[in-house]
Amino acid sequence: MIRNPVLPGFNADPSFLRVGEDYYLAVSTFEWYPGVQIYHSRDLTNWELVARPLNRAALLDMRGNPDSCGIWAPCLSHAEGKFWLVYTDVKRLDGAFKDAHNYITTCETIDGEWTDPWYVNSSGFDPSLFHDDDGRKWFVNMVWNHRGPGTGGNPAHASFDGILLQEWSPERGLFGPVKNIYKGTDRGLTEAPHLFKRNGYYYLTTAEGGTGYDHAVTLSRSRDIWGPYEDHPAKHVISTKGTDGPIQRTGHGQYVETHWGGHYHSFLMGRPIAGPDGTGRYCPLGRETGLEEVVWQDDWLWLKEGGLVPRVELPGPMDVAPAPREAVRHVFGPGPLPMDFQWLRSPEPDRLFRLDAEGLTLTGRESIGSWFEQALVARRQEDFTYAAETSVENAPESYQQAAGLITYYNRHKFHAALVSHEPGIGRALVLMSCPGNWPDAQLEWPADPVPVGAGPVELKVTVDHALQRFWWRQGDGAWQAFGPELNAAVISDEGGRGEHGSFTGAFVGMVAMDTSGGAAEAVFSRFDYVPGEAG
Numbered sequence: 001m002i003r004n005p006v007l008p009g010f011n012a013d014p015s016f017l018r019v020g021e022d023y024y025l026a027v028s029t030f031e032w033y034p035g036v037q038i039y040h041s042r043d044l045t046n047w048e049l050v051a052r053p054l055n056r057a058a059l060l061d062m063r064g065n066p067d068s069c070g071i072w073a074p075c076l077s078h079a080e081g082k083f084w085l086v087y088t089d090v091k092r093l094d095g096a097f098k099d100a101h102n103y104i105t106t107c108e109t110i111d112g113e114w115t116d117p118w119y120v121n122s123s124g125f126d127p128s129l130f131h132d133d134d135g136r137k138w139f140v141n142m143v144w145n146h147r148g149p150g151t152g153g154n155p156a157h158a159s160f161d162g163i164l165l166q167e168w169s170p171e172r173g174l175f176g177p178v179k180n181i182y183k184g185t186d187r188g189l190t191e192a193p194h195l196f197k198r199n200g201y202y203y204l205t206t207a208e209g210g211t212g213y214d215h216a217v218t219l220s221r222s223r224d225i226w227g228p229y230e231d232h233p234a235k236h237v238i239s240t241k242g243t244d245g246p247i248q249r250t251g252h253g254q255y256v257e258t259h260w261g262g263h264y265h266s267f268l269m270g271r272p273i274a275g276p277d278g279t280g281r282y283c284p285l286g287r288e289t290g291l292e293e294v295v296w297q298d299d300w301l302w303l304k305e306g307g308l309v310p311r312v313e314l315p316g317p318m319d320v321a322p323a324p325r326e327a328v329r330h331v332f333g334p335g336p337l338p339m340d341f342q343w344l345r346s347p348e349p350d351r352l353f354r355l356d357a358e359g360l361t362l363t364g365r366e367s368i369g370s371w372f373e374q375a376l377v378a379r380r381q382e383d384f385t386y387a388a389e390t391s392v393e394n395a396p397e398s399y400q401q402a403a404g405l406i407t408y409y410n411r412h413k414f415h416a417a418l419v420s421h422e423p424g425i426g427r428a429l430v431l432m433s434c435p436g437n438w439p440d441a442q443l444e445w446p447a448d449p450v451p452v453g454a455g456p457v458e459l460k461v462t463v464d465h466a467l468q469r470f471w472w473r474q475g476d477g478a479w480q481a482f483g484p485e486l487n488a489a490v491i492s493d494e495g496g497r498g499e500h501g502s503f504t505g506a507f508v509g510m511v512a513m514d515t516s517g518g519a520a521e522a523v524f525s526r527f528d529y530v531p532g533e534a535g
Contacts, residue, residue: 002316009380010286010505013073016254016266026076030504032342035060035071043318051111057347058116063372066093067410068502075128082108088125096146100125130195139168140193157188181227185235192252207252212499214241215251239308263294275489276466282489286505325531332360340379359525364514369411378509384465387533388508393456394522396421403512403522405459409491412438417470422449431483436496447483
């Protein structure tokens with residue numbers, strides 16, 4: 001069986017590619033570094049993270065990018081014996097402007113060193129590259145109209161001004177005429193264009209309806225790449241608008257014909273839960289990636305089982321079961337950072353952390369939520385119920401120095417149990433929270449500081465859907481609860497600012513800060529992530 005999501009946790013905007021009998025999904029990473037996650041599969045059921053290509057300053061530097069900016073909607077393709085990756089680095093979220101810069105990089109192997117990028121344009125975001133069968137290459141992206149009313153957390157249709165097409169080559173860049181080939185349907189917010197060709201038609205897949213619950217995969221076609229494009233008889237191929245099933249927010253995907261002649265479409269999705277009071281819809285796992293089988297009828301794509309709503313489970317092409325969710329445990333030592341972790345924005349990780357015989361050492365830089373240098377190393381939340389543990393040793397000299405365990409979405413949405421220094425107490429455990437306080441990001445302190453002795457402090461967080469709690473211990477002592485139950489649902493796309501205000505996903509990890517500028521260090525010896533545990 002294929003079980004959706006095939007990529008749980010924050011894995012958004014899936015570009016879907018087949019090369020021979022190998023299948024790839026490339027997804028957005030936004031402000032998390034390195035940029036773009038690429039997964040590989042041969043059975044469409046189980047996927048392995050194999051590459052994060054944008055891993056040096058020449059390819060990506062996001063210092064200063066606001067939350068939910070950075071890498072939007074990559075497009076992965078293969079031609080002329082190499083992979084081509086198109087990506088956007090978005091420098092602004094709110095207001096009239098976006099400042100979205102589009103690039104192309106290539107590599108002969110999916111996990112090799114990618115070339116320094118070609119800059120393409122900045123007219124909008126969600127670019128893709130189509131390799132036509134005559135060898136020509138075509139670049140498409142949505143165009144952003146800053147004369148519209150902007151976003152401000154509630155996207156306005158007038159700012160999404162259609163899909164631009166222009167020819168591109170590595171030697172010449174963009175050249176020749178440029179045309180707005182598609183304005184979209186009445187669903188609006190038309191973005192994420194992907195072109196493909198079949199039976200003499202050029203097909204244009206787009207995403208519409210925004211990142212929330214009106215999202216959709218839209219399909220149109222034309223005999224000429226320049227259009228005009230006619231809409232699908234149902235306008236959309238995938239959409240869960242107006243439904244109440246477990247899969248919601250479906251849209252933004254790409255079509256692939258398999259090597260055995262089957263047909264599948266990727267899509268992003270969300271799985272909402274209720275808040276602590278039993279109301280509302282919150283997606284702490286962010287925008288995830290799913291797959292659904294499609295069929296051709298009268299040269300149009302349709303979901304194989306009919307309708308617009310994809311299935312939670314569907315038969316896979318091979319007799320393979322989805323891999324069980326298992327604990328992931330790391331004891332840190334010399335070597336590279338384990339693949340399940342990322343950090344924020346900076347192409348200079350040596351300033352933020354190092355791995356050696358002592359463990360993972362974080363160098364305290366700017367505050368939690370900084371858009372420039374933040375020593376936060378974390379992994380995606382992939383389960384509604386989980387426990388995460390770590391052990392930290394530090395020697396804070398003031399309340400400006402702190403390190404510990406954090407559940408994090410962005411500067412407005414996090415909870416953190418930190419070993420710091422409190423006047424009159426000394427070394428102490430403090431609970432710092434910002435439960436969706438947008439736009440001013442005011443801190444809350446849900447518990448009184450607890451004195452802790454010298455030596456390592458073990459920290460744990462248990463999360464059960466909309467609630468979470470921190471725990472601590474030292475030496476051979478038993479786990480002790482630290483602070484009250486906290487709102488875990490706010491660490492989500494919809495938390496705080498609300499739908500459309502942010503669109504990444506929840507992380508859990510290790511953090512250190514030193515707002516004095518002293519670069520105080522903290523050593524983490526291990527990190528465990530255990531799905532299905534909440535106590």
